[in-house]
Amino acid sequence: MDRLKKTALLTALAENLRKKGCWCGETHLQKATYFLQALEKVPVGFDFILYKHGPFSFELRDELTAMRADGLFDLNQQWPYGPTLIPTPKSKLLRQQCSKTLQKYKRQLNFVSDQLGKQNVSELEKLATALYIRIEASSKTETQRAKYLHSLKPHVSLDDSLEAVKTVDGIVKLAKSASA
Amino acid sequence: MVTGCAQSKGVATLPLVLDIICLLPMLYIIHKAMPENAAPKKVSKYHHELRDPVHIFVHFDSDERKVVNSRPLQRLRYIHQLALSYLIYPGATHRRFEHCLGVMELAGRVFDVVTSQENVTDRIRESLPQIKEPNELHYWRRVLRMAALCHDVGHLPFSHAAERELLPSGWNHERLTQEIIYSQEMQEIWMRLTPPLRTDDIVKVALGPAKAKSLKFSVWETILSEIIVGDAFGVDRIDYLLRDSHHTGVAYGKFDHHRLIDTLRILPSPDTDEPALGVEEGGLQSAEALLWARYLIYMQVYLHPVRRIYDIHLRDFLKAWLDKGRFLTNIEAHLRMTDNEVTSGLLAAARRKGSAGHDPACRIVKRGHFRKLYERNPLDVQENSEAASVIFEAAEREFGSANLRFNQYPAKGGGHDFPVLQSDNRIARSGSASTVLLNVPPITTEFIFVTPEKRDKAVAWLESNRESIIKRRGRKNG
Numbered sequence: 001m002d003r004l005k006k007t008a009l010l011t012a013l014a015e016n017l018r019k020k021g022c023w024c025g026e027t028h029l030q031k032a033t034y035f036l037q038a039l040e041k042v043p044v045g046f047d048f049i050l051y052k053h054g055p056f057s058f059e060l061r062d063e064l065t066a067m068r069a070d071g072l073f074d075l076n077q078q079w080p081y082g083p084t085l086i087p088t089p090k091s092k093l094l095r096q097q098c099s100k101t102l103q104k105y106k107r108q109l110n111f112v113s114d115q116l117g118k119q120n121v122s123e124l125e126k127l128a129t130a131l132y133i134r135i136e137a138s139s140k141t142e143t144q145r146a147k148y149l150h151s152l153k154p155h156v157s158l159d160d161s162l163e164a165v166k167t168v169d170g171i172v173k174l175a176k177s178a179s180a
Numbered sequence: 181m182v183t184g185c186a187q188s189k190g191v192a193t194l195p196l197v198l199d200i201i202c203l204l205p206m207l208y209i210i211h212k213a214m215p216e217n218a219a220p221k222k223v224s225k226y227h228h229e230l231r232d233p234v235h236i237f238v239h240f241d242s243d244e245r246k247v248v249n250s251r252p253l254q255r256l257r258y259i260h261q262l263a264l265s266y267l268i269y270p271g272a273t274h275r276r277f278e279h280c281l282g283v284m285e286l287a288g289r290v291f292d293v294v295t296s297q298e299n300v301t302d303r304i305r306e307s308l309p310q311i312k313e314p315n316e317l318h319y320w321r322r323v324l325r326m327a328a329l330c331h332d333v334g335h336l337p338f339s340h341a342a343e344r345e346l347l348p349s350g351w352n353h354e355r356l357t358q359e360i361i362y363s364q365e366m367q368e369i370w371m372r373l374t375p376p377l378r379t380d381d382i383v384k385v386a387l388g389p390a391k392a393k394s395l396k397f398s399v400w401e402t403i404l405s406e407i408i409v410g411d412a413f414g415v416d417r418i419d420y421l422l423r424d425s426h427h428t429g430v431a432y433g434k435f436d437h438h439r440l441i442d443t444l445r446i447l448p449s450p451d452t453d454e455p456a457l458g459v460e461e462g463g464l465q466s467a468e469a470l471l472w473a474r475y476l477i478y479m480q481v482y483l484h485p486v487r488r489i490y491d492i493h494l495r496d497f498l499k500a501w502l503d504k505g506r507f508l509t510n511i512e513a514h515l516r517m518t519d520n521e522v523t524s525g526l527l528a529a530a531r532r533k534g535s536a537g538h539d540p541a542c543r544i545v546k547r548g549h550f551r552k553l554y555e556r557n558p559l560d561v562q563e564n565s566e567a568a569s570v571i572f573e574a575a576e577r578e579f580g581s582a583n584l585r586f587n588q589y590p591a592k593g594g595g596h597d598f599p600v601l602q603s604d605n606r607i608a609r610s611g612s613a614s615t616v617l618l619n620v621p622p623i624t625t626e627f628i629f630v631t632p633e634k635r636d637k638a639v640a641w642l643e644s645n646r647e648s649i650i651k652r653r654g655r656k657n658g
Contacts, residue, residue: 005658025611026597027451051389051402053452058390062592069591069622070565077618082450082597082611090562100658121451154399155307155453 001043001101007067008098009036009044009105011091014073016109020117023078024085026064027053027121031128032112033060038135039175040108050152053121054129111178115171126156126164127171134168142166232278234422238285240325246369247326248281251515252333252360256280258518262424263338264490264544265481269428272481276332276339279419283408286415286441287328290407291321294446294457304446307455308400311446320404323377326370327386328408331416333360334514336507337522342495346507354391356514358383363511399455403446406457412467412598412610413444413457421473424481432476435469447599450607458599461613468616471596478623485552488587489629493540493549494526500537501525550585550629553638560650567650568626571642574649575628578641585629591622 001009013032017024034055036042046057064085067073072091078084095102102109116124129152133145140148146162156164228245229237240248247253256276265272293299295311310316334356336343343353360366361383370377380395388405389397397405409416418437425433443463449456459467481487499505507517529541543549553575560567572586600613610617630638 026594047393049389049393050396052456053449053454061594062590065594065622066591066624069561069624071562072565075618077611077615080608080612082609083618098658122453125452125454153454155448155455 001045004094005098005101006044007063007070007072008091008094008102009042009109010063010067011072011087012095012102012109013113014085014087016113017117018086020113022113022117022119023081025078025082025121026061026085027124028116029064029085030056030060031124032116033057034128035112035116035131036105036108038131039172040105040112040179042105042108048132050129050132053125054153055132107178111175115174123164125153126160127168129153129156130161130164130168131172134165134172142169230281232282232285234419234426235282235285238281239288240281240284243322243369243373244284244325244329247329247366250365250369252363252366253277253280253329255515255518256332256335258520259335260338260519261420262428262481263487264494265428265484265487267490267544267547268484268486269430269481272424272428274423274427276335279423280329280332282419282423283331283415284325284328286419286437287324287407288321289441290413290415290444291324291404293441294407294444295321299445303448303453304455307448307453308403308446310400319375319377320381320400322373323381324385324404324407326377327382327384327404328415330361330366330382331357331386331408333357336514337517337519338494342491342498345495346498346502346505348506348509351509354387356509358387358392359509360511360514361386403455403457410457411593412596413440413459413470417474418470421470421477425473425477428481430477430480432480433473435473436466437470439463440466440470445601447601447607449599450609456599458601458607458610460601461603464600464610464614467598467610468614471617471620475620475623479625483589483623483625485555485627485629486549488589488625488627489549489552489585490544492585492587492629493543496540497526497529497537497544498522500540501529548632551632551635552627553584553630553635554628554642556624556626560646564650568628570652571646571649572628574645575630575638575642579630579634579638583631583634587625587627587629589623589625591624593623596620 010029010033013036014024014029017028017032022028031054033044033046034048034057037044037046038048046060048055048057050056064073068075071088072094073085074088075083076086116127119127129149130145133148137145137148142162142165145165146158149161149164150156150158224242226242227239228241229239232238259276260266261274261276261279262272295317300311305311310320334353336346336353362379367379370379370382381401384392384395384397384401385404385408388409389402406414408414421433421435422437425431440459440463443460443466445458445460446455447458448454508514526541527545529535529537530545532538554568554571556568564570568586568588572584575584596610596617598610600608600610602608602613
């Protein structure tokens with residue numbers, strides 16, 4: 001996917017998340033883009049590794065900064081949460097330019113925004129990490145995956161890890177039935 | 181009588197005193213012969229120090245000196261920290277070698293501050309048990325300082341200049357750094373230490389998760405790598421800002437790093453509790469100053485247009501001068517190639533007409549570099565994000581690609597988001613605690629350069645066509 005389409009998708013994702021009530025900081029966009037790519041197979045082409053608050057892409061971080069420099073996102077303060085990324089009026093033109101691409105991935109954008117739009121950063125960390133583990137260790141049982149999550153993120157309790165693993169299994173099922 | 185008695189005693193003891201006086205030389209010889217009293221032999225020191233213009237002293241021990249004396253580190257004495265910037269800022273002749281020593285010095289200082297027991301809360305001790313174990317702390321402090329020393333050993337001649345085009349696909353200086361840390365020569369050093377160091381640990385901490393993607397990082401390892409390569413407070417960044425500022429004479433890179441280092445802490449992230457490197461409220465202004473210093477020195481020094489065009493001429497020269505236009509990636513070849521070899525080739529090529537890379541060599545040596553025709557600016561970007569690219573394409577059509585060069589430094593990084601320990605012991609996000617951090621602009625530039633011979637014509641052409649070229653956009657992309 002070329003840069004123009006990719007940036008149009010990212011601003012559309014931010015718009016969708018904000019409509020769901022999300023304050024849309026960088027972590028929200030990181031985790032939502034991870035779901036878009038890893039679960040919904042939208043080919044945005046970022047390389048995610050386990051890092052701060054779960055799966056994280058340094059390339060995506062660079063892209064979001066470049067988009068700010070290009071005037072596609074504004075960074076505003078959202079007390080008490082932290083900086084929020086707001087798509088600019090200029091980004092609307094970009095979305096018009098890439099309307100075919102956005103139409104093609106409309107369902108996926110909506111699905112991810114529906115699932116994650118209301119989650120806070122702490123929940124997003126657990127869910128995104130649980131999805132990462134599910135993909136990396138697909139043959140493992142729920143309990144094994146929960147233990148693994150807890151070992152990777154010791155600040156997430158074992159109970160919370162298990163709950164996140166179960167929630168993600170549910171989201172994966174929903175995604176499969178929605179795309180069928 | 182008391183007096184008489186005393187006198188007689190004095191007379192009686194006189195021969196004994198004389199005997200003792202006679203024996204003194206003998207006693208002295210016996211005393212000196214005893215091993216514990218022998219004059220100290222010249223034994224080798226275990227702790228060493230070097231003078232440094234930025235940190236005054238850099239301290240290291242004999243084990244670290246083995247790494248300092250190794251071929252990969254010694255090679256950095258011949259790699260300029262700022263490539264050809266000395267052609268613009270004559271003082272900028274400093275090398276990667278002293279930068280690596282500075283990074284090691286600062287890494288040790290930060291480690292000592294953030295692991296000091298009075299600076300760590302119980303919550304963090306629970307999450308990071310290494311902090312409670314003296315042996316673990318000793319091991320990781322050593323890993324951190326060794327990683328700091330080695331973090332730049334993979335740099336090509338003239339540091340960053342065009343490494344992507346001069347290395348085979350999939351290679352960059354970080355991968356070369358990794359290969360060197362894993363090399364037999366360095367493994368022998370790691371293995372002989374007590375306790376031996378795990379090479380993976382050094383690689384992880386030296387490169388961080390962004391560059392060592394094949395390795396899995398624990399939270400503790402992530403924090404240690406942030407001490408070196410972190411976007412917010414990495415000591416790599418702290419040292420190069422201070423050092424480059426010192427040597428270029430550009431004061432913008434300076435900030436109160438002493439205060440910053442003293443206030444660094446490992447803190448739970450406000451949203452998730454995940455431990456991360458943060459700062460006490462009292463150090464927030466020095467963190468702001470660091471990030472502004474970075475912005476300013478990038479705009480003044482690293483992205484200076486003449487430095488950028490020299491990078492391009494150097495790349496053009498190397499492509500013509502190197503065998504098959506690429507640097508070799510085997511370690512022996514890498515260690516043999518420094519700025520000295522390249523400079524020697526550059527001067528020779530500039531002298532001899534018809535030699536490989538003669539034209540770009542002359543442009544550097546005789547200062548006949550291309551001149552700036554266009555620079556990215558907010559007005560044009562507001563109209564069209566791709567303004568520089570579309571102008572370049574139009575200029576190429578008008579003047580031919582041989583007469584033009586395009587240079588882009590895309591905005592990247594982040595790092596303004598870190599936990600802040602407030603005076604009431606609450607943890608805030610830096611983005612909430614500081615409006616200054618939010619307003620540090622992304623660093624980016626784009627330049628179009630043209631040959632000196634075509635410059636005037638090109639400037640006139642651009643003046644007449646700029647607006648129409650920039651507005652020529654909006655085709656549907658799909």
